[in-house]
Amino acid sequence: MTFDSVFAIFQKKDCAGAGCHGGARPAQGLNLSTAAIAQGELINVTSQQCTAKKLVAPGDPTQSYLVNKLTGVGMCSGSQMPKGGSALTNTELDTVRTWISGL
Secondary structure (H helix, E strand, C coil): CCHHHHHHHHHHCCCCCCCCCCCCCCHHHCCCCCHHHHHHHHECCECCCCCCCECECCCCHHHEHHHHHHHCCCCCCCCCCCCCCCCCCHHHHHHHHHHHHCC
16 A cells, blocks of 8 residues: 555545644644655654654554554544544544555
């Protein structure tokens, strides 16, 4: 699975918009404005909220803080993402987990 499928979810949920993780001052310093930028900001990058975890731990969705934030389980702080929006569906979460597993 490619990151394009995951990035499409981010776009659909407006995570990459100026009000969240895009624009001049993205939330938590995490810029998801384009697929190329988002991959560099996520893969093997230590979470600002949970410094014991990587945002995306390649091959291990259970140790990826992105999954914690998207499910609302095991978070160090903050709220479930997308903030103020509807939670990801099980199919969308499976897409994210499958992508991480394949890294």
